[in-house]
Amino acid sequence: MAQHSGSKELRSRLRVAPGRGPLDLTAYDSSDTPGSPGGKRRTLAATEAMRPRLAELQQRLYAQSTAGDPRRLLVVLQGMDTSGKGGTVKHVATGLNPTGVRVRTFKAPTEEERAHPFLWRIRKALPDAGEIGVFDRSHYEDVLVVRVRALAPRATWSDRYDVINRFEQSLVDDGFTLLKVFLHIGYEEQRERLLARLDRPSKHWKFDPQDIADRALWPAYQEAYAAVLERCSTDAAPWYVVPADRKWYRNWAVGTLLLQHLEMIGPAYPKAAFDVPGNRAKLLRT
Amino acid sequence: MAQHSGSKELRSRLRVAPGRGPLDLTAYDSSDTPGSPGGKRRTLAATEAMRPRLAELQQRLYAQSTAGDPRRLLVVLQGMDTSGKGGTVKHVATGLNPTGVRVRTFKAPTEEERAHPFLWRIRKALPDAGEIGVFDRSHYEDVLVVRVRALAPRATWSDRYDVINRFEQSLVDDGFTLLKVFLHIGYEEQRERLLARLDRPSKHWKFDPQDIADRALWPAYQEAYAAVLERCSTDAAPWYVVPADRKWYRNWAVGTLLLQHLEMIGPAYPKAAFDVPGNRAKLLRT
Numbered sequence: 376m377a378q379h380s381g382s383k384e385l386r387s388r389l390r391v392a393p394g395r396g397p398l399d400l401t402a403y404d405s406s407d408t409p410g411s412p413g414g415k416r417r418t419l420a421a422t423e424a425m426r427p428r429l430a431e432l433q434q435r436l437y438a439q440s441t442a443g444d445p446r447r448l449l450v451v452l453q454g455m456d457t458s459g460k461g462g463t464v465k466h467v468a469t470g471l472n473p474t475g476v477r478v479r480t481f482k483a484p485t486e487e488e489r490a491h492p493f494l495w496r497i498r499k500a501l502p503d504a505g506e507i508g509v510f511d512r513s514h515y516e517d518v519l520v521v522r523v524r525a526l527a528p529r530a531t532w533s534d535r536y537d538v539i540n541r542f543e544q545s546l547v548d549d550g551f552t553l554l555k556v557f558l559h560i561g562y563e564e565q566r567e568r569l570l571a572r573l574d575r576p577s578k579h580w581k582f583d584p585q586d587i588a589d590r591a592l593w594p595a596y597q598e599a600y601a602a603v604l605e606r607c608s609t610d611a612a613p614w615y616v617v618p619a620d621r622k623w624y625r626n627w628a629v630g631t632l633l634l635q636h637l638e639m640i641g642p643a644y645p646k647a648a649f650d651v652p653g654n655r656a657k658l659l660r661t
Numbered sequence: 662m663a664q665h666s667g668s669k670e671l672r673s674r675l676r677v678a679p680g681r682g683p684l685d686l687t688a689y690d691s692s693d694t695p696g697s698p699g700g701k702r703r704t705l706a707a708t709e710a711m712r713p714r715l716a717e718l719q720q721r722l723y724a725q726s727t728a729g730d731p732r733r734l735l736v737v738l739q740g741m742d743t744s745g746k747g748g749t750v751k752h753v754a755t756g757l758n759p760t761g762v763r764v765r766t767f768k769a770p771t772e773e774e775r776a777h778p779f780l781w782r783i784r785k786a787l788p789d790a791g792e793i794g795v796f797d798r799s800h801y802e803d804v805l806v807v808r809v810r811a812l813a814p815r816a817t818w819s820d821r822y823d824v825i826n827r828f829e830q831s832l833v834d835d836g837f838t839l840l841k842v843f844l845h846i847g848y849e850e851q852r853e854r855l856l857a858r859l860d861r862p863s864k865h866w867k868f869d870p871q872d873i874a875d876r877a878l879w880p881a882y883q884e885a886y887a888a889v890l891e892r893c894s895t896d897a898a899p900w901y902v903v904p905a906d907r908k909w910y911r912n913w914a915v916g917t918l919l920l921q922h923l924e925m926i927g928p929a930y931p932k933a934a935f936d937v938p939g940n941r942a943k944l945l946r947t
Contacts, residue, residue: 438866461760468759472751474797478760511760566944573941579933580724584940590947647865654870655859658852661876 385410385631389615391608398605400597405561406620410631415623422627425634426470432634433507435642437475440505442645445550448636449501449508450629453515453603454558455596456586457568458619460511463558466626467633468509477502481512493517493535494542504550507633514539515603522602523595536606543612553612554636556629557600558619562593671696671917675901677894684891686883691847692906696917701909708913711920712756718920719793721928723761726791728931731836734922735787735794736915739801739889740844741882742872743854744905746797749844752912753919754795763788767798779803779821780828790836793919800825801889808888809881822892829898839898840922842915843886844905848879 388409391398412421436446452460461480468476479500488496494514502508518539522532543553560568569586572578589596608614615632619625674695677684698707722732738746747766754762765786774782780800788794804821807813829839846854855872858864875882894900901918905911 438863441866461758464760465758470755471759472747473754473757473759473762473795474747474750474764474766476759476764478762480760509759566947569944570941573937573944576933577724577930579937580727580931582933582935582940584935587940587944587947590944644863645866647862647868649868649870651859651865654868654873655856658855658859658873658876661852661873 385628386615386635389617389628389632391604391614391616393609393613395608396605398601400559400601400604403559403616403618405559405564405618407618408621408624409618411624411627415621418623418627422466422623422630425630429630429634429637430470430472432637432640432642433471433475435644436507436637436640437472437505438644439642440503442648444642444645445504446552446640446642447502447504447506447508447550448552448554448633448640449510449546450633451510451513451515451553451555452558452629453513453519453556453600454619455560455565455593456583456589457565457572458558458560459622459625460558462622463556463625463629464509464511466622467630471507475505476507476509478509478511481510481516494538497542501546501551514542515607518603519596519599522599523592536602539607540609540611543607543609547611552636552640554632555607555612555614556632557604557614557616558625559616560619562590564620565590671914672901672921675903675914675918677890677900677902679895679899681894682891684887686845686887686890689845689902689904691845691850691904693904694907694910695904697910697913701907704909704913708752708909708916711916715916715920715923716756716758718923718926718928719757719761721930722793722923722926723758723791724930725928726789728934730928730931731790732838732926732928733788733790733792733794733836734838734840734919734926735796735832736919737796737799737801737839737841738844738915739799739805739842739886740905741846741851741879742869742875743851743858744844744846745908745911746844748908749842749911749915750795750797752908753916757793761791762793762795764795764797767796767802780824783828787832787837800828801893804889805882805885808885809878822888825893826895826897829893829895833897838922838926840918841894841898841900842918843890843900843902844911845902846905848876850906851876 408418411418436448439446452463454460464478468478477500481496484496497514500508500510518532518535521527546553569582572582604614604616617625617628694704697704722734725732738749740746750764754764763786767782770782783800786794786796804818804825808818832839855868858868890900890902903911903914
């Protein structure tokens with residue numbers, strides 16, 4: 376199937392090879408569209424075209440969990456402000472059955488959350504068997520904003536890369552498939568998107584003056600992201616870098632990766648554990 | 662606006678008047694289509710047409726919560742097996758932003774849940790401010806299946822109607838709007854739907870032989886539902902009876918009730934709590 380092999384190719388193009396060594400994000404073009412089926416129009420059409428297959432695979436994943444299959448999918452979205460994490464959730468989840476989707480947005484930790492180890496709030500938000508979980512920000516904030524803004528001493532956050540790798544390995548051991556996506560936008564594109572928020576009163580609620588201050592820390596953030604990609608792209612749970620300046624490309628790429636990861640799981644409807652003709656006859660007598 | 666007044670009318674047609682006294686469900690025609698904008702085709706079109714408005718109101722509800730507004734919406738769906746609770750969630754939530762939707766399916770309680778008061782698992786699943794929560798089954802199971810199958814002594818479940826009313830009043834006090842919908846299907850229609858599940862291997866996972874045994878208890882269930890509608894349709898949280906034999910009507914009716922309840926909340930984008938032109942100028946200097 377053309378789409379299937381296309382998505383396989385995309386996977387290898389966007390994947391950060393585990394153990395690849397130093398990574399320089401400035402070498403990644405955030406406006407690129409690697410592997411896309413064409414320009415904007417054709418890519419939008421391809422995104423629509425994959426929805427029925429996504430919905431079918433999701434239903435099978437959910438169905439097989441009712442027969443005790445522990446498998447589930449967790450999508451982790453990270454990226455700078457305005458990189459489109461929320462927009463990606465909205466577009467990719469459209470057409471999925473909301474009963475099997477669990478979206479969790481992680482904001483600055485509450486006082487209660489800060490009183491616990493950093494993975495505490497993450498563990499509470501994990502998807503159940505059969506579900507697709509989506510994290511808009513995640514445990515990676517604890518080696519991103521925490522590192523850049525020095526919210527914890529280096530000795531604390533520098534241990535967390537290994538802690539995260541072990542945590543994710545344990546999730547995979549439990550039947551999770553992880554899809555970790557870094558939405559990569561450019562410095563100029565972020566300014567445009569922040570301006571758009573300021574220029575539309577219905578978008579003011581999305582704006583935080585802090586976002587401007589954070590732009591001064593852009594190089595430090597890019598460095599922190601590079602460290603995440605270098606140290607936490609593992610065989611068990613690799614990272615994918617998705618160029619995100621073009622929303623139509625971003626939605627297609629994340630949708631394609633999601634589809635491809637569901638195909639890797641290969642969920643199947645469970646066989647009936649009851650006598651079908653017998654129940655049919657019985658039902659007709661009611 | 663025609664649609665708006667149409668939904669107001671629908672609300673009064675389907676609402677169970679608080680304190681109305683004895684209610685006989687056999688007097689409700691489950692194949693009826695009260696208030697629908699026409700036949701199947703026109704009703705399907707009307708359902709599609711309301712999606713942008715639903716999405717806009719949902720976004721405002723979410724936006725205002727970011728400025729501290731505690732309001733949220735909780736949809737409670739109840740009905741016999743195959744009445745279409747899951748299908749309703751799927752169709753009504755399509756087009757909503759999954760980030761602000763929290764769907765929870767309640768199955769038979771686990772051992773841990775049974776060790777707690779019956780509202781324990783309910784309280785843990787409530788939507789946050791700004792969210793739309795959807796319960797596929799709910800605390801009402803504790804006066805439905807528990808009553809019909811005598812899973813608890815009468816003295817236990819008979820107190821729960823008042824407990825539920827006080828609980829729901831407390832939710833309303835906290836900023837909840839409740840939309841409680843009973844999906845009313847007929848005995849014959851249920852047989853057809855169970856047969857359809859048996860005849861399609863991809864639907865076998867939805868079938869439970871217990872569903873046939875439950876048909877023998879149909880009158881007892883109808884009585885238990887009637888008791889719920891009589892005793893728990895309150896001014897704070899009324900019940901709506903939606904005839905559910907026709908899926909296209911059911912989806913339109915629940916969508917319209919949802920729209921109308923969001924309009925009752927009347928959410929608004931919060932005003933900017935920062936200096937817009939000042940931030941704009943500052944941003945342009947980055």
